[in-house]
Amino acid sequence: MKKLLFGLLTVVITAGLLSWHWEKTQYSSVNKADVVACLNMETQQAYKLEASTPAFAAMHPAPLVVNPENLLGKMTSFEAADGKLASAYFIPAKKKTKKWLIVIQEWWGLNDNIKLESDKYYNALGDVNVMAVDMYDGKIAATPDSAMKLMRGADMGRMTAIIQGAIKHAGTDASIYSVGWCFGGMWSLQTAILAGPQAKGTVMYYGRPETNMDKLKGIKCDIIGFFGNQDQAPSPAMVNQFEKDMKEAGKNLSVNRYEANHGFANPSNPSFNPTATADAYAKAIAFLKAH
Numbered sequence: 199m200k201k202l203l204f205g206l207l208t209v210v211i212t213a214g215l216l217s218w219h220w221e222k223t224q225y226s227s228v229n230k231a232d233v234v235a236c237l238n239m240e241t242q243q244a245y246k247l248e249a250s251t252p253a254f255a256a257m258h259p260a261p262l263v264v265n266p267e268n269l270l271g272k273m274t275s276f277e278a279a280d281g282k283l284a285s286a287y288f289i290p291a292k293k294k295t296k297k298w299l300i301v302i303q304e305w306w307g308l309n310d311n312i313k314l315e316s317d318k319y320y321n322a323l324g325d326v327n328v329m330a331v332d333m334y335d336g337k338i339a340a341t342p343d344s345a346m347k348l349m350r351g352a353d354m355g356r357m358t359a360i361i362q363g364a365i366k367h368a369g370t371d372a373s374i375y376s377v378g379w380c381f382g383g384m385w386s387l388q389t390a391i392l393a394g395p396q397a398k399g400t401v402m403y404y405g406r407p408e409t410n411m412d413k414l415k416g417i418k419c420d421i422i423g424f425f426g427n428q429d430q431a432p433s434p435a436m437v438n439q440f441e442k443d444m445k446e447a448g449k450n451l452s453v454n455r456y457e458a459n460h461g462f463a464n465p466s467n468p469s470f471n472p473t474a475t476a477d478a479y480a481k482a483i484a485f486l487k488a489h
Contacts, residue, residue, distance in 0.1 A: 278363035302378030399489035407440035
């Protein structure tokens, strides 16, 4: 009898210990969407983190000061998607047209160099409205340190709202094209994603590629990109992966590579490469005209 009672007591104690261990090792369920969002960091946030580092700033010598005369456009205001006003350097087409080229600044801000580039594209393309959006809401950096501070305080949600507002401002029946450099190169590609079926052609100069396959699959237009083999943001390896991802997504991407550093197409950049710039510009204009 004692043996039976001892056996039953052992069973009860063992079951209790097992139950306690089971409860202690249970964890709250994990939302799959949260895991995916964590693993697939948004491209804009990834750029912000990278551009907030001294290493990235070191790749961006302070731009040379340009003093343009007789600029073609003027500053104008429009409503961003967040309901707040945004600004842009705007050059209207000489004749009414549904074609809009959205120009996007480097990490310095909407400075005179970007306005000159906007004039240049306007003269080459002719029948198009050119809108160089101000992604920093009036702030402009003149040194790597000040640009890095602007990036650290950048609100990517606000910038998305600015691009969305520019697309809406162009009109629901507008054909949207975009061009940008570095920071603007990344946002030029994002513009193609945000514009959906309105996007008709995108030019990106050494901008950070999108890595989210769902977003890439949603692109409705052709993309042309210009990259430096001596660049590390994005690096040649990142560009290779971008080509692979776009091919897998079934999208048309034309990649052009040059033996040049980051910022090679900016005349105000000490790393300016006139040969690479001339070739890239000719191809960009031909691309836009073809589309």
